[in-house]
Amino acid sequence: MKKTILAIAIPALFASAANAAVVYDKDGVTFDIYGRVQANYYADHNQSVGATDGSWGFSDTGTPEFTPGTAAHYSDVDGEIVGSSRLGWSGKVALNNTWSGIAKTEWQVASENSDNKFNSRHIYVGFDGTQYGKIIFGQTDTAFYDVLEPTDIFNEWGDVGNFYDGRQEGQVIYSNTYGGFKGKLSYQTNDDVAVKVTDIGQSITEKAVYGKNVKRNYGYAAAAGYDFDFGLGLNAGYAYSDLESTTSTASGDKKEWALGAHYAINGFYFAGVYTQGDLSYDTTTGGDKDKGRGYELAASYNVDAWTFLAGYNFKEGKINSNSANASYEDIVDETLLGVQYNFTSKLKAYTEYKIQSIDNLDDEFTVALQYNF
Template sequence: MKKTLLATAIAGAMCASAAQAATVYNQDGTQVDLYGNVQLGYRSVDTGDGSVDDIFDNGTTLGVAAEHQVNPGLIAYLKLELDGFAGDELKSTPYGSGDTAYAGMKGNFGDVKLGSYDTLIDDWVKDPVDGSWYAGVYNSASYLAGDNNDREGDQLTYKSPSFGGLQFAVGTQYKGDAETDNRVESDSTASFFGGVKYTVGALDLAAVYDNLGTYDGTVAGNGDYDAGDAYGLSAQYAMAAWTLSAKYERYDGTDDTEALTNVDNANMYAVKANYAYGMGNLYATYQYVDQDLGDNDSESLNQVMLGADYSLTSAVTYFVEGTMYDEQDDEGDFVATGLAFTF
């Protein structure tokens, strides 16, 4: 089964928060904030017949966020985050990548945004049980065949306002026929995703569906291809210093996915506990993965993630994180440690 470990790791790396952002312009209803971080770390990853290690960039980011008050009930906004700086080897590695880039409008009607950003199933289902810094346990994107680096791009999403704690979201990822990463030859494709979220007190509940429509099509010369669907449920409860989370996520594959990845479908059941001890967090995730390999064959995995971080100040945080994936010969297991300086 093909696993996109490093892509998942980078996608799951903690993004900068604008909480410490510096306001560089605030006039005539427009506010512009500048923020960023430098994250450098050391990792050791098991390859199955040994291990490899390096000092690496864990998502160094420079970000700009802006808002403009169109009228008392309408705000236009944008966010641009650039990463891929390879801060550990910046002088020898040219910059050539990015992270988040979107623009939108929000008001009493809800929130509409267009661009590149985390998928809804990641936000509402994966993130509550995922790793805080480097990488967590498997999710539905781990089973997508081929290159899925475009998973977050070309999205349009509408999120409703909260109706007594209930919120819904719908959206699409659109790949036009001029796109080089379009998997369908000479045709445009669009996915559909949607979800509902309910908040009552300290409890958050969410359900998300994604038809993965832009992953259908022609893959590696194999003809027509059905990438399947993804579903997810999550629950998160905060009490004092503890946050408890759980998810059920299903990758519902097809005969096509089985032919390329050896997995027909996969069910993922995870629980996470996070303890905020004042200067940082201690957290652990356990996930049980039930994989249907077709032909009445199956495989189960017991995955464990452990992590801790410590904030020397509000701007400087040290972390250590490790995950065991329970694959053959321990392939993919890792330990990572490092620091982040944010502003």
């Protein structure tokens, strides 16, 4: 049960890996490739830059950028069909009876008229020591994502009720499991361009959480959890980043913690996570702190070739929380519904609907066909 909970709950994330083609497997050396190609139709809608990119934090001058509810944050998106593909490979070579060398790369490739045509997702190399754990070096999700992953079950949307920065480069990550216990630690070295463009769907992008021209001096994260034999899993995590502006004297740090739980039984899956984040910044005029909090709920039911999904994401932020008139403002408030049908293990169709509760935002809708190899 422990090994299958997330594989059942997150078909969108594991579909490609499950269909990986083994190109070479001999004398302790394995090499495989995987990927997917898909086309989405997105209906006409308005979108909010502020609501979808999670931008809260200091600008070039150290002043807050988050201004929810302003008309400037909204833009029209015409109905269109968008194509995209993903390609990855992984390799493993046995060094002895315990240790192996491992490597992985994965890229997202968008269609001609889409933004961010060629994005690296995972690029790392390292060692797998079986019972001694795994250590990798490169670009991938930080340890903090382990707490968020159980609610990230939708093909298209979801997983926005948090302040996670997305995949990061320059990392050292150690992970291990013992019985039902699991743990992960990650440390990120200096990153001169801390703002990442992180894909949250097929060629739909969002900024990281703290504005423009920010350098991450270093960062670290930790996550721990326990999966019970009867289908219940518990998780907790913490992340920290030391930040400074590359165009001013502003500096600060970002902290986030999260608690989560998930449960699977008889084709049903339920997950939830609660998180809080603090963004502090010092300027020539003094120190300020922005606060944020949010939660995510997700559920799915799988029967034969059908998977039915439902979710809810909520996030709010408070600018200059140490000021007398500071108050929380909604950033994300959305309900998600989805249906997926697997024609085979390689070909599936899905539709997902996002119901917006933020003023001036339209509901969003997509239909997609996806082929995995």
